[in-house]
Amino acid sequence: MESRLDWDGWNYGRASSLDAGSQRFSVKNNLVKARIYATGLGDYVLKINNQKVGDQLLAPGWTDYLKKVYYQTYDVTSLLKSGENQLDAFLGNGWWSGGLGWGGGFHRYSQGPLRLLCQLELTYADGSTEVIASNKDWKIRLSPVIYDAMYHGEHYDARLEAKGTDADGWVTPVVLNDAQNPTTLFGPNKDPNVGEKADIFDMKKMEVVAQEAPPIRVTETKKAVTVTEPKPGHFVFDFGQNMAGIVHLSIPKATYSQEVVLHFAELLHEDGTVAQENLRSAKSTDRYICKSNGEAEEWEPMFLYHGFRYVEVVGFPGKPTVENVIAKVIHTDFQPIGEFSASEEILNKIYSNAKWTLKSNALSIPTDCPQRDERLGWMGDAQIFVASSCYLMDINSFWAKYARDIADSQHPSGYVYDVNPKMVVGGPSKPAWGDATLIVPWTTYEFFGDKRILEKNYESMKAWVEYMNTHTSTKKAGIYYFSDPDEKWFGYGDWVPVVASPGKPIGGAYQIYSNTLLAKAAHVLGKTKEAETYAALAKQYTTKYNELYFKDNNYEGKTQAANLMPLSFGIVPEKLKPVIAKNVADDVKAHQDHLTTGFIASQQILPRLTDYGYNDLAYKVATQKTYPSWGYMAENGATTMWELWNSDKERPEGMNSRNHFAYGSVIEWYFRYLAGVEPIEPGFKTFRISPKPPKGLNRVNFSYQSLYGPIVSNWERKDGKLILNVTVPPNTVADLELPLQAGQSASLEGKKLKKGVSKLQPGSYQILIQ
Template sequence: MHRITFVFTSLVFALCTLAPARADIGALTPHSLRCEYLTNPLAIEEPHPRLYWLLDASRRAEHQSAYQVLVASTPDLLAQHRGDLWDSGRVESNQIAHIEYAGKPLASRQPCHWKVRAWDRYGRAGPWSEPAVWEMGLLAPEDWTAQWIEAGPGPVDLTITRAVYSTEDGATSKDVTSHLAALLNNRGGDFAVTNDTLGGDPAYGKKKRLRVEYMHEGTLHTAEAAENQTVSLPTGRIPYLRRGFTVSKPIARARLYTTALGVHEITLNGHRIGDDHLSPGWTDYRKRVRYRAHDVTALLSRGPNALGAMVGPGWFSGRVGLFGISRFYGDSPALLAQLEVSYTDGSTERIITDSSWKVHAGPLLMADMMKGETYDARHEIPGWNAATFDDSEWATAQTRAETRNLQAEVSEPVRIIEELPAQTVTEPTPGAFIFDLEQNMVGVVRLTLRGRAGRPITIRHGEMLNPDGTLYTANLRGAPSIDTYTPASDAEFTWQPRFTFHGFRYVELTGLDSRPEPGAVTGLALSSDMPDAGTFECSDPRINQLQSNIVWGLRGNYLSIPTDCPQRDERMGWMADTQVFVPTATYNSDIAAFMTKWMTDVIDAQREDGAHSDVAPVTRGLTYGTPAWADAGTIVPWLLYEIYGDKRLLERCIDSMIKWVEWCRTHSTNLLRDRDRGNDYGDWLSISADTPKDVLGTAYFAHSADLVARSLRVLGRVEEAERYERLFEDIKAAFNAAYVAADGRIKGDTQTVYILGLRFNLLSDDHRKRAMEYLVADIESKGNRLSTGFVGVSHLLPVLSGNGKPDVAYKLLLQDEFPSWLYSVKHGATTIWERWNGYTPETGPHPDIGMNSFNHYALGSCGQWMFSDVAGIRESQDPRTRADWLIRPLYHGPLTSAGAEYRSIRGTVACRWSKSDSEFLLHLRVPPNTTALLRIPGGGIADVRESGVPVKNAEGVAVLLNDGGTSDLLVRSGEYAFRVDLLKPVRTPTTR
């Protein structure tokens, strides 16, 4: 992924299309081959993996009439066009996605080299694609002989010197030093700030906090937290782990399969393996643990070799979620690794984690996702992971009995996707240097500077500054987000944390002798490395900044799971945030693999009775059955089917979807969700517009029933589909009887109740008309402002433009007064805020510091509409259109130009339009194998030209309709340049 710099792919089109170089060679070339959404994956566990490719065409109006896939066990066989594993033969089909492998059964570790060719519309075969490969993972439990290993318990150099439990003002206090010392075990301690933990209440009815002073590794530290939060003390150093071994024969290939209970880095002969971070990511480790495979052939050599590793607590035993929870999934981290070496003589050897590994304390004193990292370079052991290192004095690692469900990773890993050098540095208080990256981001920093031997350098992170220029950290709540590095010498060093991440724009350094240059700090942005899918740009720079904010919010919060925010003590997979944002996310990134993984997390978090959790993976302290949150379990699989055509995922989710709808039926009264609604968040963070929660819950119950019915029809389960279609109609009737008045007003009379009624098809035709009137009247009465929260906002703009009010939608998008999307842009936001008014120059940050994230993508769900309506790119879900794409940009508005490019599962579609008083220009790209239904303005078809010729004569274009105000054109694949003469009067359409 690259920094957001919109470069619209050149759409300057030739007057004539290119002819193939040879008449006997087809016009289609497959490229971008993938297996299970991934490029050249090394651990596939699907017995029938699905294959994907895209097509390049040398002329317009091309489609694939047939394809052939070859899969071979070696690259040499593939080069000879011999598919010894599978030769599909010529298959008459235009399908380029979800092609199921149908060859010989595939065993563990099997390499599968493959390529594909396509026949064009004239039945001529094109060239073979470049080869691709996938490998099978370890398919059976007996394939694993490695054992889980850990350092084992060791002494922690930590002494509590003073602990005080007091009121916030300190007027009343209680010394709890000896009490906490008695609780402290040899792994450190996490202390909940509660009366029960601390042995009584020093001041009944008053807010309290705990302050602990302690010595750790010879340095005095302080930790404190408010009541009902947690004070966490260090859990001991992160150890070095290593294993030396000898290779005595020529190597053919080597694969390393590795995972951890926690997060880990692994090296071979001193070289870091892979570029992934925080692996293996977050799952419910009680249900499954993901592993990755690496090709390490090039890193092995004959003679001595060594594997090295470090393992941090991560999400497994570190702090996760709310309430300061540590050790939710287990007590301490562990490593599992299996190196499999194949020699040229046909023999194999395994080097596994077991009791032959050695362990030693290292320089990483503490690592936690929320607290940060503490690193003391004085404890580094040079060459510790080199092949020739003498580890004879090291202790022996301990094996650990674990029964874990090991499964190969199915999504892209977390990687560094961009480096952001600091742009400025200030010193608001003596010795505290503030670096500005000029972009709110998620990740860590890399330091390159000089320190003083033994003097800690403290790195704090924040999203905003206080009015006096100091670092604002109040909104971090119980996540200190502090990294500490202690240099071993006075020489220049370069260092970055391994096992943590933070959400920040600003970085504060203390512990330096002099003012550093901005180049001393570089932000390393971490994200699940999903391929980019789209770009958007228009004539209003504020909207372009909004688009950038949306993308950076996606990047930072799609980190192993779709989190709500990346900075405070939360960072969980909130279900409603995810479901409202998925349509926007898919335009900007290819989230197919990422969401496939997360839907497994969702099902893992579902209770046996069918209730879905508020979050996935599940953590302690949250609820089940919350409307709009739990409904993500039905909404997301359906959206992924609509966008990617993923029928297999729908099949795997359908039972879970049905269980959820049946739970709702059981926990309703006469089909109204009037009870058992979990935490019942409602239209979260709406603006003085409290949507009744039973109305919202019933609307989502109906929507989920509708999606289950649609899914069952797709899967061919017609009788079941009919049952849920009837259920939807019954819920709809109950909704209208209970909540819709005779004049069409819906209970609550908020923008969101009308939005949901319209979006979920819950209203009669007459009431739909009235609902639109009430919705528009409410918006206009507020000065063309919205009042929706997380739930309603995602549907607001599509409902308006889909019901004949695109002008109102534009007014909302371009509004920059509170509450609006551009309000945060006006105040310097570089990501989407949690609140509509998270910060103002006049008042500073919102007073509710506990709920004031500056990187919270949910309100950025408007991005879908910017692509689908402003740029005009949307997929057709109606086969009656005879088209795959609907290109209907909203050009009748204040913008003078807009454009987007979208790399879909079927290829790249792009549309860019501009207008002046005299002409309308539209450049269009339609990917091979697809067609588009294009609507453009014009007084008559004679006013429309394509690449300089009358549109009726343009190759690849058919005129379907011209009503004097617009023209509907069926456009086949290719690149086109349309021009419309606007000097004649044009009738403005009022409906979409």
């Protein structure tokens, strides 16, 4: 989309990183419409006549700034008045120059300066228009935000707020349209990653395009459930929920120059103070300096977010109450579309944890965690959770945006990066991580039926597949594998499992899966020849995979994960599928009905057990409350998903997040198997209702707001019968597959149903199984 913004308006301030800009202007009578188009490098906040413009946060959002930046559009008619008005802009580092990544946050697109591009268009009743744009007529000054960094905190000195006079430090800005600067995306050194060179940021090569995905907003507020004082003057607010957000600070009676300090954390020490060890180098501390004596003051940060459940407040004038520190939950503002509940409470707790983890890790991009010195767009986490997220939220445009981030960051050779927008971790991507290039757009297409995500990303998808298919390892072994120069490390493997599995075969398994998905995408787009080519390659690599990695009725490693991946990706020969499924089931039983899987295979274990006749065993695994299990997390205080199965037992410092959505992929099984709802045609034009009630579970309620209307699949055991209530929305057809046991029969409105598939037209139905 062509930019509405004039390139000649890029303003920037002095060589500091924190600035505020202002422009006074007059509005004539009979104004009928006023719109602002704005963007920035990094984040910006606009105010008109001291009222905030819009409700977006962290605008313009995180993109691969080397390629594009989004602009936002605001209707500001109601904020203007006839006569003199004032437009103020506050700029902060955000993702642009605040520093990202572990080890101190040295990874960045720029060290400054910050830049603003802004255009206010006024339309009057007589049809005349005026434009007030960012240019050399503006004035700039250092803002009261004296420090901001996404990981470390925001410091605000209210004493430095502008008094509105020209003598208040205002100077003329420089207009900047063609700047270049080296980046340190992969660290401050010349070449910290083999084959990676420092990119050059060039404003002339950066596109300014309209924002595509929903903005980041405050979606709810929370008061603390308790406030304690573990040490004199140290007040700890427990909000009862791990989240991503900020807090609103209210001080009833301020003390001039008093500094109020807020420390954010997921955990507490034994003495009740906040524990920040697992944040690693992230300081996660905000500071506010009061400007008055005895007056009420309020403040909240503008240019960052924290991952937290607890806030420790130090230096508060007096004793705070729950009204003085209010948590604001923020995330990309997608709307809920899926709801689930069950008679087994541990399932409901796990479901809530997964939902909260999604909200905590969707801020412009899908992040791994919201709290420590990382918060990066890891692709492995994204592809594992994408299907679950599509059941939960109207998230189509969010994933479409992320797919473009992957494509924008892609290396010219075709490889993609583990993290997108590319940052911190050099390429090429590792197996199961790089394959998000295909899994994310294909899964999103399946759920929402918009093939534009395939059209826009097909060449990127193809380039990654071709990278694997023509890789040296593929030529050498007949199938792809990732390795380091010494061939001792083969990627991340089934990340953080209970029992490790061989990493080398995972490259080939995902190569087969990605070729298969590319063939499907090519077919959808009418690329028949390419569809045939990649389907044939998937078959060829499947043969080679079985030659190399299958032995003694097991796949190399003989672990749950080693057998689950080929079973999930269609690699196992048909006659051997029951054998491999039994291997998985037997291994689960040998571990007292527990899984041993990591990030990748945990998504697969319950579906494959159910697919091959072990649904009751899958349910036992799903509802375990002892380690390792999802229930173990919930029973031990988790309100979001952990990064490790035993995050409570591992040392707190280091890699130990309490808010990681990869293991939240379990809830896909809730929707697709317990409720039994899944798309057949993209967008649920036709869909399957095939619930799989396990022993010990008495009720499931599920609803999904599809593009055509609500889909409902509710079932309940009552008086020895199973009652199934379903709703099929207009202009769709459902394939009903009933969970009939031997000797059971089913009836619909008094009419007996045959075994097999029944076609249900739009409407609501009650089916009785007895």
